[in-house]
Amino acid sequence: MKNNLVLIGICSDENSSFLRGTAAAPPLIREALFSDASNTTSESGVDFRNNPRIQDVGDRLIANGETAYLGIESHIQEILESGGKPLVLGGDHAISYPVLRAIHHHHGPVNLLHFDAHTDLYNELDGNRYSHACPFARMMEDGLLKRLVQVGIRTLTAHQQEQAARFGVEIHQMQSLVHTPFHPDFDGPLYISFDIDVFDPAFAPGISHYEPGGMSVREALTIIQQISNPIVGADIVEYNPRRDIHNMTAFVAAKLVKEIGSRILLNS
Ligand code: MN
Numbered sequence: 699m700k701n702n703l704v705l706i707g708i709c710s711d712e713n714s715s716f717l718r719g720t721a722a723a724p725p726l727i728r729e730a731l732f733s734d735a736s737n738t739t740s741e742s743g744v745d746f747r748n749n750p751r752i753q754d755v756g757d758r759l760i761a762n763g764e765t766a767y768l769g770i771e772s773h774i775q776e777i778l779e780s781g782g783k784p785l786v787l788g789g790d791h792a793i794s795y796p797v798l799r800a801i802h803h804h805h806g807p808v809n810l811l812h813f814d815a816h817t818d819l820y821n822e823l824d825g826n827r828y829s830h831a832c833p834f835a836r837m838m839e840d841g842l843l844k845r846l847v848q849v850g851i852r853t854l855t856a857h858q859q860e861q862a863a864r865f866g867v868e869i870h871q872m873q874s875l876v877h878t879p880f881h882p883d884f885d886g887p888l889y890i891s892f893d894i895d896v897f898d899p900a901f902a903p904g905i906s907h908y909e910p911g912g913m914s915v916r917e918a919l920t921i922i923q924q925i926s927n928p929i930v931g932a933d934i935v936e937y938n939p940r941r942d943i944h945n946m947t948a949f950v951a952a953k954l955v956k957e958i959g960s961r962i963l964l965n966s
């Protein structure tokens with residue numbers, strides 16, 4: 699599996715705060731990826747069908763409870779130990795914390811580029827420190843990251859601003875991207891965590907938290923396509939099929955699989 703891309707679905711939505719449903723996403727993203735409605739080649743020319751550099755190890759159903767949830771780390775560890783680069787399909791955003799624990803164990807602190815409408819930096823939400831609103835607070839407390847850069851944010855509360863200042867998080871709010879496009883500029887290996895709700899809900903209605911005024915699909919792809927660093931892994935989270943219309947968000951997620959996945963392969 700050395701330097702190969704490894705797709706894995708993590709079916710977990712127990713740490714979602716508002717709606718459930720993201721646990722059902724991974725098979726629907728694959729279905730869109732291989733649908734006859736489109737083809738399986740990325741814009742950079744990488745074909746995802748019968749590609750010897752791409753493996754799919756299927757889905758992991760995560761039982762309820764802290765132990766089961768944190769066990770996600772061992773599924774990712776297995777991929778990393780075989781030399782693979784995980785492309786993780788969520789699931790809600792809570793899964794990124796155990797994923798990054800595995801990444802840190804294997805690679806040490808890496809840069810993280812985080813696409814989201816939300817900073818997910820809450821100390822806790824509704825008494826849950828593992829809520830999908832908290833994973834980046836946990837990562838920063840544990841020192842898992844070299845640098846955390848967030849793009850597309852448009853829900854910054856006073857608490858989140860304090861947390862960002864405390865942890866030294868670099869935030870590019872959606873309102874500033876209109877005037878100053880974001881150019882990815884990192885030193886060393888990078889991990890990408892992609893919350894689908896960074897998009898304007900017009901592009902991706904299959905999400906739990908509608909936050910109008912978001913990114914277009916093309917804006918996000920432009921950022922991804924400019925990344926020149928080696929990418930150690932990525933996740934695509936928060937697609938909620940229960941809220942989707944004509945599977946249009948499944949196709950957006952599948953597009954991200956192709957564009958992020960091919961970037962991982964081409965940059966290694
Ligand atoms: Mn998120």
Ligand code: MN
Nearest residue numbers: 815816893895
């Ligand atoms: Mn979000």
